[in-house]
Amino acid sequence: MQRDQLVFDIIQKELQRQRHGIELIASENFTSLQVMQAMGNVMTNKYAEGYPGRRYYGGCEFVDETEQLAIDRIKQVFHCEYANVQPHSGAQANAAVLLAVLKPGDKILGLDLSMGGHLTHGSPVNFSGKLYQPFFYGVHKDTGLVNYEQLEEVARKEKPKLIICGASAYSRDWDYTRIRKVADEVGAFVMADIAHPAGLIAKGLLASPFEHCHFVTSTTHKTLRGPRGGIILMGKDFENPFGVKDPKGNTRMMSHLMDMAVFPGIQGGPLEHVIASKAIAFGEILSDEFTSYARQVQSNAQAMAKALVAKEYNIISGGTDNHLMLIDLRNKNITGKKAQETLDKAHITLNKNAVPYDDKSPFVTSGIRIGVPAITTRGMKESHMQTVVDLIDKVLMNIDDAQMVSTVSKEVHEFMLQFPLYPELS
Ligand SMILES: Cc1ncc(COP(=O)(O)O)c(C=O)c1O
Numbered sequence: 001m002q003r004d005q006l007v008f009d010i011i012q013k014e015l016q017r018q019r020h021g022i023e024l025i026a027s028e029n030f031t032s033l034q035v036m037q038a039m040g041n042v043m044t045n046k047y048a049e050g051y052p053g054r055r056y057y058g059g060c061e062f063v064d065e066t067e068q069l070a071i072d073r074i075k076q077v078f079h080c081e082y083a084n085v086q087p088h089s090g091a092q093a094n095a096a097v098l099l100a101v102l103k104p105g106d107k108i109l110g111l112d113l114s115m116g117g118h119l120t121h122g123s124p125v126n127f128s129g130k131l132y133q134p135f136f137y138g139v140h141k142d143t144g145l146v147n148y149e150q151l152e153e154v155a156r157k158e159k160p161k162l163i164i165c166g167a168s169a170y171s172r173d174w175d176y177t178r179i180r181k182v183a184d185e186v187g188a189f190v191m192a193d194i195a196h197p198a199g200l201i202a203k204g205l206l207a208s209p210f211e212h213c214h215f216v217t218s219t220t221h222k223t224l225r226g227p228r229g230g231i232i233l234m235g236k237d238f239e240n241p242f243g244v245k246d247p248k249g250n251t252r253m254m255s256h257l258m259d260m261a262v263f264p265g266i267q268g269g270p271l272e273h274v275i276a277s278k279a280i281a282f283g284e285i286l287s288d289e290f291t292s293y294a295r296q297v298q299s300n301a302q303a304m305a306k307a308l309v310a311k312e313y314n315i316i317s318g319g320t321d322n323h324l325m326l327i328d329l330r331n332k333n334i335t336g337k338k339a340q341e342t343l344d345k346a347h348i349t350l351n352k353n354a355v356p357y358d359d360k361s362p363f364v365t366s367g368i369r370i371g372v373p374a375i376t377t378r379g380m381k382e383s384h385m386q387t388v389v390d391l392i393d394k395v396l397m398n399i400d401d402a403q404m405v406s407t408v409s410k411e412v413h414e415f416m417l418q419f420p421l422y423p424e425l426s
Pocket residue numbers: 027088089090091092094117118120166167168193194195196219229230
């Protein structure tokens with residue numbers, strides 16, 4: 001077969017784009033070379049429906065080994081009893097939990113998408129809002145902090161079967177104890193979606209949800225710095241409360257229902273090449289090097305927030321506990337859309353984002369979301385955050401000056417030369 005140079009050339013251009021730019025998309029990161037290369041392996045050829053030791057196909061002895069390693073390592077990372085490493089993405093992980101514990105039409109309660117929540121937490125355009133009956137809580141208008149009183153009020157009124165916490169655009173830690181308390185009162189399960197801050201939770205830098213939440217889901221490609229994918233975890237396995245029994249009449253454990261929800265519930269064959277890469281990434285998370293990385297992420301985010309506040313950028317909740325922050329640009333008279341598009345021209349990538357109580361459409365928005373996991377992987381420290389903020393500010397304060405934007409893009413290239421990305425790749 002002839003090498004498809006057309007596609008490889010496009011991939012090469014993407015590598016150059018990643019090398020030259022300042023990557024501030026909060027949900028992105030740069031994997032290690034071994035994590036990335038492991039995804040391009042022969043395990044992509046293998047069908048392995050089922051789980052290690054109990055597959056529907058022959059020849060699974062080696063994919064069993066890598067999948068078991070991935071499971072064992074991520075359990076060690078989070079000190080938890082159960083892990084399923086097969087979800088193809090974060091959305092799939094959430095779909096599996098909902099399938100495992102809910103019936104169509106059951107009530108769920110999650111953080112409103114427009115306040116920082118995720119589509120899979122009950123949005124009407126997502127399966128979670130179509131198959132189940134969604135209710136929402138928000139954040140306080142004045143502080144930007146989760147409105148736990150509202151969460152409790154809606155939970156007591158609607159008695160949802162599942163309360164979902166976790167977010168895509170929330171810069172503060174969560175009170176899992178408080179959420180579990182009201183969940184117990186109304187007979188709900190709690191699911192924490194830690195897709196964003198998982199890497200910081202892994203290193204004890206944020207509160208752990210495992211003691212309080214029945215189910216924990218995550219992506220593996222954000223702060224965990226693994227390949228694109230999802231995981232489902234349980235701090236403690238427990239007998240399923242739905243009365244599902246095995247052929248001997250013993251009550252099945254929840255872990256069994258969860259495995260069944262992933263396969264055959266929502267997925268077919270697992271991506272064993274990606275699972276091999278997950279195993280490597282989870283091994284990296286166990287290292288001291290990753291501990292330093294996670295600490296640096298948190299320090300960089302705080303330094304970035306401080307530098308932005310000094311230039312009178314309005315950060316929702318006034319700062320950050322984790323790796324990201326949400327900025328309301330209304331006092332600068334710039335929309336999120338315009339900011340994103342213009343910064344993109346200067347090779348500073350981030351995303352427009354609705355701010356709580358936004359008066360603009362989700363296609364325009366009043367805000368931007370900034371995250372530091374990727375630039376921290378590039379090697380940036382606290383002192384570099386000032387430079388990044390200066391570059392952002394130069395673009396935003398000269399938003400209609402194409403010449404200035406072009407000058408900044410050159411400064412960005414120059415600045416990024418200090419932080420080599422995949423130097424092993426030509
Ligand atoms: C909180 C949260 N959950 C789930 C997801 C979905 O992950 P994926 O894009 O891998 O499906 C995201 C993605 O941004 C997220 O922020």
